[in-house]
Amino acid sequence: AQRVTQPEKLLSVFKGAPVELKCNYSYSGSPELFWYVQYSRQRLQLLLRHISRESIKGFTADLNKGETSFHLKKPFAQEEDSAMYYCALSPLGDQGGSEKLVFGKGTKLTVNP
């Protein structure tokens, strides 16, 4: 079964502190992984995808197939990073060409001043 687990519902850090949002997945094939973010009163939007290997707004995420994890990290959190973060998996192996995503339940990040 395809599953994405985000163990922390809530995460609170101070401005300037490092932040790591955890994501673990369960999938036997070769997944593609994403982080989506929803800022207050805004739409859900893509933050980054592992295949792009890029840093967006200072965030990076590394796919660790051995640990089946895709944690999102930022060395110095900013207040504007406060948002709801969702990890998502695309089961490419089974659904070639599909846009289907399996989402985790999300982590609400609060960055305190």
Added chain:
Amino acid sequence: KAGVTQTPRYLIKTRGQQVTLSCSPISGHRSVSWYQQTPGQGLQFLFEYFSETQRNKGNFPGRFSGRQFSNSRSEMNVSTLELGDSALYLCASSLWALLGPGELFFGEGSRLTVL
């Protein structure tokens, strides 16, 4: 470019009724997918359409159905509403890629309350 537009934004229905939700994708996007979001289950995939064909369906009962029109606009329908159908229904559009998912662009959602 206008974003994904969903109508209506809010609606209240009673058990047993049916509801139709509409989604207009970003111009040029031919793939539309639907998700149900609830506090307990989070975001769950309902179905996706490409060129008027349903390509994939999530694990929902047959009361949930959808369709896509030639202009890529999509509708989803829920018949015989139950209290548990109360949720935010999100539509997302994308430039469909042969080898895998592209970036999904989400609408603001239609919030359905079933009384």
